Amino acid sequence: MxxxxxxxxxxxxxxxxxxxxxxxxxxxxxxxxxxxxxxxxxxxxxxxxxxxxxxxxxxxxxxxxxxxxxxxxxxxxxPCEAADAIAKERLGEVERRLRSLKALQKELKRMIDGCSHGHVSQCRVIEVLANHSKCMHDNH
Amino acid sequence: MxxxxxxxxxxxxxxxxxxxxxxxxxxxxxxxxxxxxxxxxxxxxxxxxxxxxxxxxxxxxxxxxxxxxxxxxxxxxxPCEAADAIAKERLGEVERRLRSLKALQKELKRMIDGCSHGHVSQCRVIEVLANHSKCMHDNH
DNA sequence: GTTTGCTCCTCTAGTTATTAGAGCATGTAA
DNA sequence: TTACATGCTCTAATAACTAGAGGAGCAAAC
Missing domain, CATH: 1.10.1660.10 (Multidrug-efflux Transporter Regulator; Chain: A; Domain 2)
Structure with a gap:
């Protein structure tokens, strides 16, 4: 040893x-x-x-x-049910995060596309984040 | 107000x-x-x-x-370039996280599928976690 | 044989983004 | 007026480490 x-x-x-x-x-x-x-x-x-x-x-x-x-x-x-349960809980969490990250990816892409490279006042990056109603994903 | x-x-x-x-x-x-x-x-x-x-x-x-x-x-x-840059940086990070979460999801699913619901000694959840060689994703 | 440089030791405090609790004051409804 | 909710400040805790201070031990070069 x-x-x-x-x-x-x-x-x-x-x-x-x-x-x-x-x-x-x-x-x-x-x-x-x-x-x-x-x-x-x-x-x-x-x-x-x-x-x-x-x-x-x-x-x-x-x-x-x-x-x-x-x-x-x-x-x-x-019995291994506990281990199984822990892994399943993990999987649920991972899948939840995956969903919201996908929504986020979409929104960030849209934000970057929408940014006309002008000044902040017209910049959608901030507009989208500031204004909840313009938000595309609907889980909140 | x-x-x-x-x-x-x-x-x-x-x-x-x-x-x-x-x-x-x-x-x-x-x-x-x-x-x-x-x-x-x-x-x-x-x-x-x-x-x-x-x-x-x-x-x-x-x-x-x-x-x-x-x-x-x-x-x-x-100018909004800074905000744009922050959003782009975020997008990169989000896409990185998406990739690793997807790999993780796959592995967790495999672990849970492999679990024969017997005793811990044969439980693949623990076995897979303990034994690196059984790990499917190869980024480590 | 001693000096250099690496690794190790313990201990304390810092990180991020909150959350929890103590102990007290104030506002609202029955 | 008597509850009870809500507010205040302050300190300390959370997760999961990471960093630094100050010191000791060990291996090899000079």
Missing amino acids: NEVSIGNAARISGVKVPTIRFYEEIGLLPRPARTNANRRLFADSDLRRLAFIRHCRELGFELDAIRALLKLQDNPKE | NEVSIGNAARISGVKVPTIRFYEEIGLLPRPARTNANRRLFADSDLRRLAFIRHCRELGFELDAIRALLKLQDNPKE
């Missing part, structure tokens, strides 16, 4: 050094062993856990959701 | 009461008039400004970008 320093753990896992310490502090990562000189030594299991966390973060999971997933991972006899 | 209380301003603009006070504090909103009893009175122009800010926030603009837009709005003799 080759143990590595925090810098190497960071390089291997892709999680930055201060972030690793932060994860330890908030209990997402178990407190690692230390050298005589009080330096952290990370085992393979820690590196896997870090990779898991990083991957989850990339997918937009919040730390609380990740904490829940890790708890499930730590006792694998549990 | 009918003036309204902060609560009504919140109801009309859709910006929450503490948030309105916060915007005032950071100088995004001018200090409003006060009653004898030291209560804020918001004029129509304030309400429009709040709607503008809220709308910008919904569109994903950061407060600094909004501050820049408001500054342009406040002196409309300026």
Whole structure:
């Protein structure tokens, strides 16, 4: 079980050094062993856990959701409905964001097209944003 | 110019009461008039400004970008290239986010489809998150 | 053998955009 | 007049880090 320093753990896992310490502090990562000189030594299991966390973060999971997933991972006899539910919730959120970002993209494009490159008084960028009734997407 | 209380301003603009006070504090909103009893009175122009800010926030603009837009709005003799540039920058950001959210949506769907609703030990949701090699999108 | 430079340690404070709460004053309706 | 809502200021919390101060340890070059 080759143990590595925090810098190497960071390089291997892709999680930055201060972030690793932060994860330890908030209990997402178990407190690692230390050298005589009080330096952290990370085992393979820690590196896997870090990779898991990083991957989850990339997918937009919040730390609380990740904490829940890790708890499930730590006792694998549990039924997986909870993990499924967390992923589904994520998916719902992602799809909501996708919808509003698409509306936004449309509006920004329209704004940029509409801008006659004159002065602000005729510039639709501000007009559209200031005047709610000119807004194209209807979810608000 | 009918003036309204902060609560009504919140109801009309859709910006929450503490948030309105916060915007005032950071100088995004001018200090409003006060009653004898030291209560804020918001004029129509304030309400429009709040709607503008809220709308910008919904569109994903950061407060600094909004501050820049408001500054342009406040002196409309300026050319609108700056506002145009801000909108274009935003559009780029939005399109980047759209791309990564779409990839994410795909992966989450795959994870959820793969979940056999058994125990955590066979749950693909966790498995996929733990095992990088099973990850479909290749941007990391 | 010591100096250079990198990595590590802890601790505190900063970031963004709010939100929450304490403790008190004021306005409105029954 | 007695509730109860709404307002005020101030401080502190939230998420998820990031940055910096001030100091110690380690490896290699000179």
